[in-house]
Structures are given as C-alpha cells and as structure tokens.
Amino acid sequence: MSTPVLAVTSASKRFAGVRALEDVSIELHAGSVHALVGENGAGKSTLIKLITGVYQLDSGSVQLRGENVAFDSPRSAQHAGIATIYQEVHLAPQLSVARNFFLGREPTRFGSLDLKRMNLESGEALKRYGIVADVKRPLGELGLGIQQMVAIARAVETDASVVIMDEPTSSLEPREVDLLLDLVAQLKAKGVAIVYVSHKLDEVFRACDTITVLRDGKLVSTGPTKELTRRQLISRMLGRDAAELEKDGRTKLAGHTKTIEGDPVLRAEHLNRRLILEDVSVVVRPGEVVGLAGLLGSGRSETAKAIFGALPLDSGDIEVDGKALTHQTPASRIRQGLAMLPEDRKAEGIIPDMSIRDNIGLAALPQLTKAGLVSRKRVDDIVKTFMDRLRIKASSPHQKVSELSGGNQQKVLLARLLCLNPRVLLLDEPTRGIDVGAKAEVQALVAELAEKGMAVVLISSELEEVVEGSDAVVVLRDGAQLGRLVGEDISEDKIMDLIADAASEQIEAEA
Secondary structure: OOOOOEEEEEEEEEEOOEEEEEEEEEEEOOOOEEEEEOOOOOOHHHHHHHHOOOOOOOEEEEEEOOEEEOOOOHHHHHHOOEEEEOOOOOOOOOOEHHHHHOOOOOOEEOOEEOHHHHHHHHHHHHHHOOOOOOOOOEHHHOOHHHHHHHHHHHHHOOOOOEEEEEOOOOOOOHHHHHHHHHHHHHHHHOOOEEEEEOOOHHHHHHHOOEEEEEEOOEEEEEEEHHHOOHHHHHHHHHOOOHHHHHHHHHHHHHHHHOOOOOOOOEEEEEEEEOOOEEEEEEEEOOOOEEEEEOOOOOOHHHHHHHHHOOOOOOEEEEEEOOEEOOOOOHHHHHHOOEEEEOOOHHHHOOOOOOEHHHHHHOOOHHHHEEOOEEOHHHHHHHHHHHHHHOOOOOOOOOOEHHHOOHHHHHHHHHHHHHHOOOOEEEEEOOOOOOOHHHHHHHHHHHHHHHHOOOEEEEEOOOHHHHHHHOOEEEEEEOOEEEEEEEHHHOOHHHHHHHHHHHHHHHHHHHO
16 A cells, blocks of 8 residues: 555544544545545544534644644645545635636736736636636525535646645535536546545445445444445444434425325415526425425525525515515514524535524524523523424534534524424525535425425425425426426426426527
8 A cells, every 4th residue: 555645643632521422543545536425524534624623633643744734724635735625615705716716826917916817717728627617706695506616616726736625525516516527537647545425325436445434433433445335334324223213304294295284385476586496386385395406596496595585586476374474574484483494504504603503593582582681591501402302413502503513503593493383484505514414314304394284395406306205396497387296296307307398498488
C-alpha cells in the first residue's frame, strides 16, 4: 500500500464533556475515493472539521504527505491543498456566481477586481462541469442545487490534493448527481484523494473504493467497498439488524393507500405568481399526505411557501377548515393552523447560537405566556417531551443547536413545529441530508401524524419517498401543475411520464 496522502491517527474530541469522537484513525490515498458513513451524530462532521482546522484535536494527530499538521482555520487547510465541500452551501448569496467562484482567490487588474476575467473563466469552468447558470446573477437567486454545484466546481478548481465532500448531492437532481459522480471519477484519475460523505448508499457503492463506518463517535470498521453488502453496511451503521427498522418503516408507509374521506383541511386553488407559479392547486383532507413531485425548479418549494404566506401571490384562494386566508404572511398562517419545515434548515430554520430548548420553545411562547410572563416549567416540560419523542441526541436541552448533527437539527425543527399543534404541516425535504436510521424515524413520524388526522404536504427530491409516503401526488414542472395522481396510480414511472410528456409538448410547441 502506498504512503497515504493524509492520515488521521487516534483522533479524539469532546464538547461540554460529551464524546464526539474517540480514538478514530483513517488513511486517504491518492487516486482513491474513501466513503465516510454513519448515522447522524456518528462523528463524521466532527472528523472533517478536525482535519480542516474548524476544531482542534483533544488528542491524536493529522499528517499531510507524511508531515504532522495542525491547521488553525479552514483557510490554512485550503492553502495546504485540502478542499472541503459542505452539505450546506458556505458562500456569499448576495455576490454574483462569478464572485463566489473566485471567493478568496480573486484576480485583480491595476489594483481592482478583474470582473471581466472572473465572469469569463467562471463561465467556462461551470460549462466544463455541465452547469448552466448566469455567472453575473447573485448566487442566492439560484436554486440550492445550482448553488451546491457552484460550490463543488469552486472547490475542485483550487487544484487540491485532498477533496472532502460532505453530503455533496443532498440538493441535487439525478442528472446533477451523475455529473458530480463523473467529476469524482475525473478527480480520482488525476490522483486526488477524496473523502465522500453521503447517506445515499447507492452513491457510496457506485463511487467509493473504501468505506469507513463510524458510530457514536467510534470507528466501527474500514474496508474495501466490494467486500460489503448493503445490509451489512446498514447493520454496522445502526449497531443492530436493519431488517426490523426497514419493516417498521414499510408497515407505517403502507397505510397511505387508504381512502381519505372528509372535508378538506387545506384547500389551495389556482395559485399564480408571475414567472413562478401557474394555476397550481393543492387540496389536503384530514389524515392525508399529499406529495409535491417534480424536478429541481419545478415549483415545489414555491408552492409550499405560497401556501405558508412566505411567497406573495398574484391570485389564488387558500382556505383552512373552510375559512379563507387573506393575510399573506407566515405569522398569520401560523395563527390559522399552518406550520412549515423549510428546505434550507441552516438559512431559514435553526437559530444556531441559541440552545435546543430555546429553538424548540420559540414557536410556542405565545401559548406559554400569561400576563407577559413565560412559564419556564411548561417550556421545560414541552422540550423534554419532544426531545424524548423524536430521540434528539444531545448533552442537554441547553446545548447549542449548532453543535448538533444535521439530523438532530432537523428533529429540533420538527419539534418546534409540533409544539404548535398545527392543522396543516408543510414539509420541504424533511429527510434531506440525514442518515438511514433518522430518515426511517422521520418517515414513521409523518405517517403517525397523518394517522392522527393531521393534513400533511410532503416535498422530497427522492421520488421513492414521495411515492411510498403519499396518498396523493401533485406533479409540477416549471411552476405549472401537470396532474394529480391518487391511489394505485402513484408510481415513479407515472410521475416521470407526466414530466417527460410535458417536456415533449414544450419542444414541439417551440419548434
């Protein structure tokens, strides 16, 4: 075996006395793709942040090309040849795509930024990776998938010897995933050492040569991908046989083939917003899960935001329990019984510097206040109830939510919404970037809420999740509704057929 490009030996890290990582070792070799897998809270992100200088080791060592290193910041790691692509896009949304592409390494001309060169070179680079985007537009105006692809292209262009990818495909469509995995193969051929963190096991088995499994901050195993089956991998991640968990998830999801009766809880009809939504209707009855399906940019998130009052409409009617909603603000919609889990939990969900307790209790404060005073006991009781119910892993309710894994942050947001006891729950990518165990727990929770009579709108980029978890599916493309599928008509094939037929009709119309 060749000398590793990067080696981590006996790495350990604790936060507030809680073990995040204990005695973990890993070696990365040139021209090899090394998967890092485990449930949320297993220690994957902690290990990456120790390598890249976000955190400092309590004990252990890191060697880069045979030399001991201790980076004091991600910038230092980047200068040494370690590029990191995080699950959440860490760029400047107000700056143009080109400015973001060159962030931290901007070319100058006569003492000023060379914008012409930045626009030209970033555009050419993005085209090489199959990314279509106006490089002069602010990055924040683009979808999360495109933002992630820009971040990936930017990291690759730094000519790094080590590339760490932390859930790089969590916001990507299947076509973009293929582009990314092609890019991984190109980097591998160039001799780059790659760390690939993903909860999507299909990608792990397709792209990775070696798999390291972490659980509860400890190393479980490291070995060649070809020597592991999918079931063996899941069992190692969970620390138990995965069959029962999978069976439980299927049993709960199978209930969504039932006939739904009763007057609609939510009736959103003929929603229109110029250039964004065109005549979209979503009707949800008590105990019903209605999925919104479509490719990236189809209008799924925009539909949910319009219903929640976060996207002003030009026209359309929205009712909850037969009562028309007229004020287009999230605050008024919350008072009318709506709650929404946003797609981007970092930018639109969690308040990172606040505790778990404060993040969960925030939404329920009006109900917990009497004569202007908040009942601390009632807040504590509610927080404990939902931490137990959703199995949120933390040292205490007072731990900062930013210190939690992505899956546990997602559970904190769900707990906040459930505190409101909403009539309608809008879930935008509720399982994005969380592990197989947490994903099954969230899916089972959604099924349980529906069984108790809640009306749920479910958005997911994974068609399988929409198909298995929905009683009805509204299919969208370019902000327009293509159709509504119910019962046995709900299938991945029929959803894709609707989208493909619409694309063919558009091509014929433009010819």
